[in-house]
Amino acid sequence: MKSIRVRFAPSPTGPLHIGGIRTALYNYLLAKKYDGQFILRIEDTDQKRFVPGAVEYIREALEWSGIRPDEGYGYGGDKGPYKQSERQTVYRQYVQQLLDEGKAYYAFDTPGDLERLREKYQKQGKVFTYNHEVRHSLNNALSLSPEEVNAKLKSGEPYTVRFKIPEGKTLVLNDLIRGEITINTSELDDKVIMKSDGLPTYHLANIVDDHLMEITHVIRGEEWLPSLPLHILLYEAFGWEPPRFAHLPLILKPQGKGKLSKRDGAKGGFPVFPLAWTDPQTGETLSGYREEGYLPQAFINMLALLGWNPGDEREIFTIDELIDAFDLSHINKSGARFDPGKARWIQQQHFQRLPKAEMLEYVLPVLEEKTGLHLRGKKMREYVEKVLEMVRERLVFPADIWEWASFFFEAPKTFNPKAVKKQWKSQTPEMLSGLRNVLANIDPWEAGHIKEKVGAWIQEKELGFGKVLQPLRIALTGDLKGPDLFQTTELLGRDEVLKRIDFALEKLS
C-alpha cells in the first residue's frame, strides 16, 4: 500500500484565517499518524487577487503553529514546482489533451456577453447556467464551424476553455465524512478550466497537481463539496484514479449567521488569524493568536476540537497526542460555531501545564518590557522565579503577569479606589502604624515567622485577620488581590514593606 500524501493548498489572497489553519492541521495530523507526507502547494492562478506578503504569511503561520510541511513550496521535493503560477506549461498540455479528445472546447464569450446573459435571465426570474441546454447556442467551438474557430484563434481573439460536462449521467460520489452523494451531471455547468490569460482555473490546476503530486487524500472545506462532481468528472476524463475526499464542516461565526469571515475578529474582540496581519493597502492591522499570547499548542488544540473529537472525553492534547488520537471518522458533519471563551480556557489549561522554566521564558520578556529592566542576570532571574511561583496559577496569558505581579517590581503610586473604599476605614491608619512597629522588629524576616508574629499581635489587639491584612495588602500592592501576603512581605523585604506602609499612610490618611 502506498503511503498517505496530503496537501494544503491555500491561495495567497491575504492572511490565512483559522479555518484554513484547521484544514492544514487535519491534513497534517492524518499524514503524521500514518507516516505520510504533508505537502504545501500555493494556488496562485488568479493574479488579480494576489496579495504581497501572503505567501510568507502562510509559511510563517504554519511554522508557528507547528504544522511543518514535509514537502512543497519552500520545503523542497521532487514533484515541484509547488507554486501553480510556475506550472503553466504543465496545465496547457493537459488542457490541450482534453481539447483534442473533444472533452473540452474553446469558448469566445466575453465577460460582457456573460454578464448580459445573467442579467437577462435574472429579469425573467431565472439563473443563467452555461450548460448542455445552452452551450450550442453560445459563442464557442460547439456552435461555430472549425474554420470559424481557427480563424478566431489565429486572429488572437481571447478565449477560454470550458469542460464539456457529459449529460444525463448519475454520479455516486463518496466522501469520507458524508458518505455517498448522488447527483445527476445535467445539473452541472461547463466550467471554465482555462482563463483567457492562459492560466488554468482552480478546478483544472487542482486535479492535475493532485494527480501529478500523487495526493492520496484531499481534505478541504465544505465549500468545495459542490465542485466535487466536476473534479471527479475531470479525473475520469483523464483516466486517472481520483484520491479519496473528505469535506470538512465550516467554522461559523460566534454570533449571527454565516461562516466565520476575516472581518469577524475585529467585531467580536477575538482574533480570526494565527498571526497579526497588516493589510498592505489600508495599513490596518488585525491581531493574531500569537500576538494575543496564545501558545501554539493551545491554538492547535482549540482548532482540532472544532469539528473533531477523540471519541473519549479528553480535551487537552499535545500535538503528539493529537496525532495519535486523530481519526477522520470522528470528524463532525455539521458546522461548528467558534467559541472564543472555550479557546481561552484551552489556552489556560496549556499555559498552566507549562514547566516552570518554560513559563518563565514566556513571562520574562513581558516583565522586561514593562519595567525596562534587564532581568536575565542571576539575581533578578531568581527574584522573578519566586514571583512567578507565587502568581503562576492566576495566569492565562504571559502578559497577565503584569496584572498580578507588577507590585513586585514597582511600588504602587495609586490605590484602587474601590479597594480603599471597602477596606480603608477611619481607624485603619492607627492600626497600620501599630502593625508597622511590629513589622519593624520582626527577625528573622521570613514568611512563616512574620505570620506568627503578626498573628500574635492581631490576637493580642483582638482585631481579626481580615481587618489587618486587607489594609496592609492595599498598602503593599495598591489593590485587594494577590498571592499570600506573608510571602509577599518576605519577598519585598522589610525596608520596602515599611516604605510602602509609610507612603500609604501619607496618601490615604
Added chain:
RNA sequence: GGCCCGGUCGUCUAACGGCUAGGACGCAGGAUUUUCAUUCCUGUAAUCGGGGUUCGAUUCCCCGUCGGGCUGCCA
C-alpha cells in the same frame, strides 16, 4: 430561484436501535483562602416538527422547517 450538505443543553460535543440522553465551556450556588485567582463540590440546560419502520427510535426512511454552502474567465 436551482443544486448540495447538515440539525442533541446558549456553545463545542458523546451516545454508531436498548441505562435516569454523558462530558466540557459558560452561567449560578457552595467549600477552601486574609483578598483576588486557582482548586474542589453541587446545580443549570438539549434530541427542530410531523408521519412512518420497529417490541423499542437521538439513531433508520419520507415530508416539512430551520441553518449552512455553492450557483464567477475567485479560490
